[in-house]
Amino acid sequence: MSPPLVASPLRLLPFHAISLDTGRTGGRTVARALARPYRSVTDRLRSWERRGRLLRDPEPAVYVHEYTTSGITVRGVVGAMDLSRRAADDGARAVLPHEGVHTDQARELAERMYEMQVNPAPILMVHRARPATRAAVYRAMAAEPWQTFEDHDHQRHRIWAVRDPEALAQLQQSLSDTRAVIADGHHRYDAYLRLQESHPGTAWDRGLAMLVDQDDTPLFLGAIHRLLRGTSMDDVRRAVETSRGLVWSEVGETDAVAALGPGALVATDGRRWAVATFTGASVEAPTCRAAVEVLHHDIVPRLDPAPTSTEYGHRVDVVLRRAEPGRAVAVLLPAPGFDVVHRIVAEQGLLPEKATSFQPKPTTGVIMRSVADG
Known part of the structure; x- marks a missing residue:
């Protein structure tokens, strides 16, 4: 089945990022942090925070996340995507899934996420950015990074926090007519929407997402x-x-x-x-x-x-x-080209299951969102 349609304008809102200790990000540490029983995940993360194994940004922000692995650098904007509005027609869509989802898998993910009260990783979305969006990203990168490190999986990261109200407003305005293709995370996206429909008017109105500019630091499409x-x-x-x-x-x-x-x-x-x-x-x-x-x-x-x-x-x-x-x-x-994928989904079509492999993906645990933080 195809997930419901989030309406334009695309909005990536500030949130409090949480991330595992840089030496433990990736590998088995993430699996342990987000393992069963899922209801204990929030308490487990808070315990890790007290012991210095987890960093929580005290101020909300939208983040520019740049990661490099195997010689490929990818950069994107990470925010809490507004899920509260549904598109009435095809032309009003802000997010374009390119694959269908299995209902049972999406339902299970929604239940797990609700028990954890955490978005454990951003869904990965791709677009061709307007010059104004790219300029906003470059302005953010002119400041000192909030974090710079190499993780357990040898992926190198630089993260900038965008907090200035004027800079945030300019970024949001530049994204207003964006139509983003989901590169990775179709089932998580559907889970987001299920949680939003079940808990409207709460922090579940938002879901963690990363938006990559395919013209600036493109993801590789494999077959x-x-x-x-x-x-x-x-x-x-x-x-x-x-x-x-x-x-x-x-x-x-x-x-x-x-x-x-x-x-x-x-x-x-x-x-x-x-x-x-x-x-x-x-x-x-x-x-x-x-x-x-x-x-x-x-x-x-x-x-x-x-x-x-x-x-x-x-x-x-x-x-x-x-x-x-x-x-x-x-x-x-x-491998299908990005323009092929974008054309198909823009015409309200879906590709067959496992049609694309967008790489590389960011390591899980670098940027997470606690729903309890809003």
């Missing part, structure tokens, strides 16, 4: 490949050949891998290799259909017999090792 069990190469060939606008070509492994890109996906059982190309897509036309859409909307529904299961993998070598002639076909997909 998530598929393994179709209970399927053969001939099954896939017949499905492709009966799909309008698709062309099946059996080639060697080297040529197949070289062909992978916008407008082409690759199928193999480890012995045979083939390329399925589709029309209306090229390197010069980056807003073509996403290959993952073609696979799940055009090819998979035509497979006879249907796959017994679908497995997902971020690494090509892992998926290829599981391919088996007559029993399992690996499908290699190109």
